[in-house]
Amino acid sequence: MHDLLIVGAGPYGLSIASHAAAAGLDVRIFGRTMASWRENMPRGMFLKSEPWASDLSDPAGRYGLAAFCAREGLPAEHGRPLPIEHFASYGLWFAERAAPPVDQRLIGGVRPAPGGGYEARTEDGEVCRARAVALAVGVLPFTEIPAAVRGLGDAHVSHSSHHADLRRFAGQDVTVLGAGQAALETAALLAEQGTRVRVLARSSRVNWNTLPPPLRRPWRESLRAPHTGLGCGWRNTFYARTPGLFRRLPEPSRARAAADALGPAGAWWVRERVERAVDVRVGHHVESAELAGGRVRIRAATRTGEELRFTTDHVIAATGFRASTDRLTVLAPELHAHLRSLTDGTPYVGDRFETSCPGLFLAGLTTASSFGPAMRFVYGAAFTAERLVRGVERHVRSGRHAAFPAQSQPCAEPVRSGRSSE
Secondary structure, X not given: OEEEEEEOOOHHHHHHHHHHHHOOOOEEEEXXXXXXXXXXXXXXOEEOOOHHHOXXXXXXXXXXXXXXXXXHOOOOXXXXXXXXXXXXXXXXXXXXXXXXXXXXXXXXXXXXXXXXOEEEEEXXXXXXXXXXXXXXXXXXXXEOOOHHHHOOOOOOEEEXXXXXXXXXXXXXXXXXXXXXXXXXXXXXXXXXXXXXXXXXXXXXXXXXXXXXXXXXXXXXXXXXXXOOEOEOOHHHHHHHHOHHHHOOOOHHHHHHHHHHOOXXXXXXXXXXXXXXXXXXXXXXXXXXXXEEOOEEEEEEEOOOOOEEEEEEOEEEEOOOEOOOHHHOOOEOHXXXXXXXXXXXXXXXXXXXXEOOOXXXXXXXXXXXXXXXXXXXXXXXXXXXXXXXXXXHHHHHHHOOOOOOOOOOXXXXXXXXXXXXXX
């Protein structure tokens, strides 16, 4: 029986694996390495976070993004956006050097093992047993599509994270829902390839991030708004540097911050591209959507009751993710029955990322309501990996395990690991 089995080989899973192996744990990691970064983001997209805030984490700090870029002769400069494909290549490089070998198979389901611990079934039927399991499944299991368009079918509605290539929409009319970076950058890329595109946003305006100030500034400016991996300012400093302290806030305050902090906004470097070529309609929400003659007929409305009616070929929902406990479909029913949730529907985790099922740990977006907005970004991987591995060590040493009633349900569908929100 292994000490730790990790489900997901994105930034969080790889970072946890690196720390676990360095701690002497017997660890296995499953998932296609950096798959969502390589397969669910179209070419031409950029990393929104600064390169210096986008490191995967190894205990010695030898395999940061800057080291990779220096080796490859790539720029990794403050205030200069990094192409997503460079970041994905960095993750592959990190995996080869700083983590145990990744088993590229997907995990079909996780359930309690007879006699204690957990067993995970791979997509081809192999069963692996471990004393502890860490789910680092990214964001793809949690895609959120508004109810008004959800029933249109895959041919007419999709989530922004479903596309590795936008060329299928060349010459079509596409409507993008949302006002965040994913919506705005997707719309810009569509317009630049000749797609007629509009953005429909519920918010009353589009918020734009500004060019970040230089890293080296007069001390008064730095004191007024210090740099952090989540942006400038003292509030962001709290979120970025003290996730453990954030967890001590009252649960309602944590839930509000996880939902609202660092809200939808476009990067400064995409603003001109959007304003030059994209029809942006703010203050509108979709009232209804129906198929008519092979196209989508949409009725949208403003808060004052004004209506907007139009037809489009496809709707792309760039409407974020909802990391609720019920969407952890890789877990067997007997585990779900024992998982405690917070009031916002996300899973409870303790101070070392352990759920209410002893030995079952979570990482990434699912923990944002516990440890703060940093868990929505690659930046949160370092804090998570270090603290979660300490929790696994404690669990393995204690020999604790929970008893669950026997179940006969089959394992869930294979889970596909995803990327942290950017």
